[in-house]
Amino acid sequence: MSSTREKLISLLSNQSENFVSGQWLSSQLKISRTAVWKQIKQLEEDGYKFEAIQNKGYRLLVQPDKVSENTLYWGLDTKWLGKSLEHYPVLDSTQRLAMEKAQKGAEEGLVVVADKQTTGKGRRQHRWYSNHSGGVWLSFVLHPKMVPAKAPQLTLLTAIAVVQAMESATELKPMIKWPNDILIGDKKIAGILTEMQAEHDEIHYVVIGIGLNVNQTSNDLDHQIKHMATSLLIETEKTYHKQVIIQAILTHFETIYHDYLLNGFEPIRKQWLHYAYRLGDLIHYTINGEENRGILHGIANDGSLIIEDEQQQKQNLYSAEIKWFEGVENNES
Structure with a gap:
């Protein structure tokens, strides 16, 4: 999405309850009023609806219920994620x-x-x-x-x-x-x-x-x-x-x-x-073909799963076949 379109959407979103003049938008975006009009028309093609009154400007009436670059940017309250x-x-x-x-x-x-x-x-x-x-x-x-x-x-x-x-x-x-x-x-x-x-x-x-x-x-x-x-x-x-x-x-x-x-x-x-799902529960898991069981104790700083086995020894699982659900085949984790 172009930076001009981003700025236009932001300006219209912030003033959605009011009319915004084409001249003001032109000044803010540093483009001609004709260019503003063309941008508005592109938004209308995407499903936005505006009320346009001479000498008053544009007012947003309807935001489309669809996913597009325009609708995703409209109202997105992030500083950098999703700006592209x-x-x-x-x-x-x-x-x-x-x-x-x-x-x-x-x-x-x-x-x-x-x-x-x-x-x-x-x-x-x-x-x-x-x-x-x-x-x-x-x-x-x-x-x-x-x-x-x-x-x-x-x-x-x-x-x-x-x-x-x-x-x-x-x-x-x-x-x-x-x-x-x-x-x-x-x-x-x-x-x-x-x-x-x-x-x-x-x-x-x-x-x-x-x-x-x-x-x-x-x-x-x-x-x-x-x-x-x-x-x-x-x-x-x-x-x-x-x-x-x-x-x-x-x-x-x-x-x-x-x-x-x-x-x-x-x-x-x-x-x-x-x-955490099943934290504190007894779970069954298999490593290198060997079946084990232990209490799901938490996660370590490296993201591994901490299991306390039947000897009350803690070990870190990085990859294992864990039987998370009763009556369901083992799921790799």
């Missing part, structure tokens, strides 16, 4: 495109959003069923100044941002299943994928992907996952404006990420524990 934004009706994978753009030098804060993904993916190359316009599918680029070993912390703080965005929009009480899933009850509603390019002790870039089921009905969910997945609509019997959900996710992430950069991981770790 690309929206696509259909994309193979927001993660693939964001990784490609990051490799080519994309700035920090670039957000790629798609209404549908034809080949969405999750952690460990698992398929993510996202070829449906009812969900939120997005990826964004970061350039964190940290060592690669700390990258798993970004997944954990992203999970907090998604959960808090859901709480701000609903009365649901989501939980975080280590390391990257968001659950309602025992059903998955969102997932996070963190990928990076790094060498030695330097991260070149990180791309974080988020998939959240929003307005899907149970019939919309793929038959392979509908017994273990859910959506905001299924849980609340309400539909949601996806652009509002996206804005909430980006706003919460930017706030939490800023706190993380200032104060380190410990405040994030404490917040994560507040939402």
Whole structure:
């Protein structure tokens, strides 16, 4: 989105209850009144409706209920995340495109959003069923100044941002299943994928992907996952404006990420524990073919899962097959 369009949207948003003259907009944007008129017409093509009165100017009447670069920017209360934004009706994978753009030098804060993904993916190359316009599918680029070993912390703080965005929009009480899933009850509603390019002790870039089921009905969910997945609509019997959900996710992430950069991981770790799925429960897990069980004690500063085994010895799990749900096949974590 051009900087002129961003400024125009910001000006109109801040004055949405009043008429704004074309001359004033022209002066603020440093473009001609004809150019202002052309920008307004482009917004109208995107579904915005304005009242225009000679000698008074323009007043916003209707903001469209659709996801676009314009509607996402309108009302987005972030300083840098999403200020560069690309929206696509259909994309193979927001993660693939964001990784490609990051490799080519994309700035920090670039957000790629798609209404549908034809080949969405999750952690460990698992398929993510996202070829449906009812969900939120997005990826964004970061350039964190940290060592690669700390990258798993970004997944954990992203999970907090998604959960808090859901709480701000609903009365649901989501939980975080280590390391990257968001659950309602025992059903998955969102997932996070963190990928990076790094060498030695330097991260070149990180791309974080988020998939959240929003307005899907149970019939919309793929038959392979509908017994273990859910959506905001299924849980609340309400539909949601996806652009509002996206804005909430980006706003919460930017706030939490800023706190993380200032104060380190410990405040994030404490917040994560507040939402931790099955914290304090006995869980069964398998490492290298050996079955074990222990109490889920928490997470360490490196993002690993802390388990207290039957000998009351604590160990850190970085990867394991964990049986999270009774009567359900083991899920890799």
